[in-house]
Amino acid sequence: MEDRIRLGISTCLLGRKVRYDGGHRLDRFLTDTLGQYVEYVPVCPEVECGFGIPREAFRLVGNPESPRLVTSRTHQDYTERMMQWAKRRVIELEREELCGFIFKGNSPSSGMERVKVYGEKGMPVKKGRGIFAHIFMEHFPLIPVEDEGRLHDPRLRENFVERIFALRRWREALSKKGTMADLVEFHTQHKLLILSHSEKHHRTMGKLVAAGKEMPIKELYARYEALLMEALRLKTTPKKNSNVLMHMMGYFKKQLTSDEKEELLEIIHQYRDGYIPLIVPTTLINHYVRKYSQPYLSRQTYLQPHPIELQLRNHV
DSSP: OOTOOOOOOOGGGGGGGSSSOOOOOOIIIIIIIITTEEEEEEEOOHHHHTSSSOOOOOESSSSTTTTTTEEEETTOOOHHHHHHHHHHHHHGGGGTTTSSEEEEEETTTTTTTTTEOOOOSSSSSEEEEOOHHHHHHHHHHOOOOETGGGGGGGGHHHHHHHHHHHHHHHHHHHHTOOHHHHHHHHHHHHHHHHHTOOOOHHHHHHHHHHHHHSHHHHHHHHHHHHHHHHHSSSSOOHHHHHHHHHHHGGGTTTOOOHHHHHHHHHHHHHTTSSSOOHHHHHHHHHHHHHHTTTTHHEEEEEEEESOOGGGGOOOO
C-alpha cells in the first residue's frame, strides 16, 4: 500500500452508505480498476461535519459565487458550520500527501463545478461549487481534481490519471537530494509528455531549467511544479499527440526502412484523423525503441505515463 498513489475521494463513491437517503454511489472503475493502483482517503463532508444518516437533503442557494448551504425542506442554513469544518479538514489532509481528489458530482458539499444553485424564485443555475470542494481546491491549487461523472469521458479520465501519476513521480523526485541534477533528470524524462499538452509550457519550462542556477533551488522547484501541473491540466488533442509522434519518428530516420517509415507515418495519420486510438502508434514506436535501443526515447514517460493495464489510451 505504501507504493500506491494516495487519492482523496468522496466516501459514497466507494460504496459506503453515507448519502442523505442512506444510499451510496459505488463506481466500479474507481474501486475495481483504478483502485488497484491507488490508496483512497475517503471524505464525506456531511457525515464528518456531524449530520446523520439519513438526513434532510441540502442545496446551494443565493449567489453562485458565494452560495449558502441550506436544507431543502426546513431551510436551515449550515454554511458556516460546513465552512469551519472544511477549513480544519483540509489542514488535516496535508498530512496525507494526496496526489489527487475525486469528488461526487452535483453535490452541494462536494461538487467541483456546475452544481445547482437556487435563486430567489426557486430556479437553479448550474454555476456553483460544493462548499468543501471549493475550500479544498483553493487550499490545494496544484492537486489534480475531478468528479466521478466527468471521469466517464475517456479523454478526461486519461488526463486525470496521467496527472496523478505525474505528480507522484514529481514527489518522488523531490524526495531525493533536491539538486539541480535531479530536476534536469525529471524534466528530460517528461519533455515529450509536456509537449503533448502545451508547446508554450514546453518552451517556458525548458528555459526555466536551463537558467535554474540563477535562482534558489527551492524557488526553482516551486516554479517548476506549478508550471508542470498547469501544463498537464491542458488537454491533449490528436493534433498535439501527432506532432509528438512525428517528432519521435525523427529519431529513427537512419534505422527505419522506407516501408517501416511509410507504415508508421500512415498509422500516425490514421490516429490524427480519428480512425485508431493512441495506443496503436505508441505501441509501434515502443517496438522501435526496443528494437533499435533508442536511449533518449526509452526514458520518455510519454510512451507509458500510466499502467497499460488501465487501457486508457485504448479509447483516446
